[in-house]
């Protein structure tokens with residue numbers, strides 16, 4: 556399996572709307588991915604097999620030192636072969652180049668107790 560994994564690789568709205576619908580099990584939407592990525596993302600990673608889009612992850616950020624991964628998705632036909640892992644690794648490498656500072660632990664007591672948030676599983680990856 557030869558999959559090209561590219562930080563900020565070219566990708567179209569139609570490709571991402573189709574992959575997202577398959578990956579997250581909903582009907583195909585008409586979202587403006589290209590516009591949103593350009594406006595709100597630190598970067599993104601595109602995986603292609605012989606030109607066909609088979610994976611994607613979005614690295615959203617606050618414009619400063621905090622970034623987080625969203626919409627990690629691999630085409631059903633290509634799962635279980637390391638594409639997801641390669642996407643996340645490339646996202647972390649790309650983020651490190653652009654914003655090379657670590658992420659801090661959120662003060663859970665504040666969000667969970669004071670503000671009434673509910674915890675959900677998520678992971679932190681220290682860039683440095």
Ligand SMILES: CC(C)(COP(=O)(O)OP(=O)(O)OC[C@H]1O[C@@H](n2cnc3c(N)ncnc32)[C@H](O)[C@@H]1OP(=O)(O)O)[C@@H](O)C(=O)NCCC(=O)NCCS
Pocket residue numbers: 578579625626627628629630633634635636637638639640641
């Ligand atoms: C999650 C996802 C991106 C993984 O892509 P992938 O290319 O199959 O991942 P890799 O091949 O690098 O790693 C596979 C390993 O990840 C783990 N894994 C994958 N999906 C998992 C899940 N839903 N729950 C727990 N572990 C999971 C397993 O350990 C798996 O190993 P296995 O194939 O031996 O069982 C893919 O399954 C997907 O697109 N899912 C639908 C969208 C989604 O839920 N995205 C994540 C939330 S944003």
